[in-house]
Amino acid sequence: xxxxxxxxxxxxxxxxxxxxxxxxxxxxxxxxxxxxxxxxxxxxxxxxxxxxxxxxxxxxxxxxxxxxxxxxxxxxxxxxxxxxxxxxxxxxxxxxxxxxxx
Numbered sequence: 001x002x003x004x005x006x007x008x009x010x011x012x013x014x015x016x017x018x019x020x021x022x023x024x025x026x027x028x029x030x031x032x033x034x035x036x037x038x039x040x041x042x043x044x045x046x047x048x049x050x051x052x053x054x055x056x057x058x059x060x061x062x063x064x065x066x067x068x069x070x071x072x073x074x075x076x077x078x079x080x081x082x083x084x085x086x087x088x089x090x091x092x093x094x095x096x097x098x099x100x101x102x
Contacts, residue, residue: 002043010043011036022047060095062086068101 008018013036021028021036039045053059064083087097 002045003048004045007036007040007043007045011039060093061098062090062095063098063100066099066101 004018004022005015007022008015011018011021011032013021013032017028017032018036018040021033022040024033049060064086066079083097083099090097
């Protein structure tokens with residue numbers, strides 16, 4: 001797996017400069033941004049979602065909580081369709097669906 005360290009090494013810049021370039025930081029020159037992005041594309045670099053979550057201070061995750069029902073209660077098939085629809089919409093925005101039954 002290609003990491004940002006690989007991109008930085010190939011571009012001849014530090015990891016922090018590569019990160020800033022990929023995020024269009026105004027402190028980085030347009031030339032460096034273009035160079036780093038070109039190398040990232042050539043290497044097929046994909047950002048690490050966990051690292052991005054840490055650096056942004058937020059997680060792209062939505063939770064759905066279902067209450068526990070009695071064992072003899074029939075399952076509601078609508079819940080599956082509802083979760084499928086929620087998940088489809090979230091994926092378009094790069095979010096993750098977490099489901100809890102409690």
